[in-house]
Amino acid sequence: MSIQNNYNNIKNQLPSNVELVAVSKTHPVSAIQEVYDLGQKVFGENKVQELVEKHPLLPKDIQWHLIGHLQTNKVKYIAEFIDTIQSVDSEKLLNEINKEAGKHSRKIKVLLQVKIAEEDTKFGLEMNDAENLFQKFVDGEFLNVEITGLMGMSTFTEDKNQVKKEFEKLNVLFNNLNTIRPLQTLSMGMSDDFPIAIECGANSVRVGSAIFGRRDYSI
Numbered sequence: 001m002s003i004q005n006n007y008n009n010i011k012n013q014l015p016s017n018v019e020l021v022a023v024s025k026t027h028p029v030s031a032i033q034e035v036y037d038l039g040q041k042v043f044g045e046n047k048v049q050e051l052v053e054k055h056p057l058l059p060k061d062i063q064w065h066l067i068g069h070l071q072t073n074k075v076k077y078i079a080e081f082i083d084t085i086q087s088v089d090s091e092k093l094l095n096e097i098n099k100e101a102g103k104h105s106r107k108i109k110v111l112l113q114v115k116i117a118e119e120d121t122k123f124g125l126e127m128n129d130a131e132n133l134f135q136k137f138v139d140g141e142f143l144n145v146e147i148t149g150l151m152g153m154s155t156f157t158e159d160k161n162q163v164k165k166e167f168e169k170l171n172v173l174f175n176n177l178n179t180i181r182p183l184q185t186l187s188m189g190m191s192d193d194f195p196i197a198i199e200c201g202a203n204s205v206r207v208g209s210a211i212f213g214r215r216d217y218s219i
């Protein structure tokens with residue numbers, strides 16, 4: 001299958017209200033340009049170094065999302081141009097993003113990454129910590145960020161019920177926070193599980209290999 005076929009195939013499976021983040025990590029600039037030329041504007045990368053190298057070589061109207069763990073000392077390299085940071089997993093990181101966004105007189109959109117997987121994952125906020133952080137934001141801290149939603153990754157398993165249970169959990173939190181202050185984005189689902197994620201309320205999916213093909217190394 002060509003990238004074009006893959007892309008059209010994924011787009012055809014997405015309801016019109018669901019945003020597609022094309023995850024281009026490890027893939028060359030030429031492949032990203034190809035997908036851009038098909039009309040895609042939102043791309044996701046998981047490493048600052050790789051993003052910083054690719055960004056100047058590609059069209060300026062691409063909306064870049066950082067989807068991987070972000071170290072506080074690297075925020076400064078992306079603060080000027082990043083559209084959304086989906087992987088905010090600590091208050092320290094949120095503070096740093098707020099500070100760096102301020103230096104560029106801009107507001108950076110962020111998603112709180114919540115730990116929903118049963119497996120022992122390294123990154124992500126506990127449910128109640130995400131709630132507390134969101135409340136601080138609503139109370140007026142972090143004036144240079146906009147928390148626009150939540151992001152979650154399910155357990156890597158064949159067990160669809162397990163995956164569904166985890167996505168549903170995040171959907172409940174999303175709906176709760178949404179009553180405090182309206183949120184736009186519930187980012188759940190990747191190549192293997194995005195249909196389940198959409199069933200469970202996701203309105204943004206992060207799809208990599210189903211568009212670009214397999215990566216040479218897994219991340």
Ligand SMILES: *Cc1c(COP(=O)(O)O)cnc(C)c1O
Pocket residue numbers: 023025046067068153189190191192206207208209210219
């Ligand atoms: C790599 C990655 C994806 C995309 O994974 P695929 O299985 O290739 O679709 C989505 N989200 C995050 C956080 C990732 O690191």
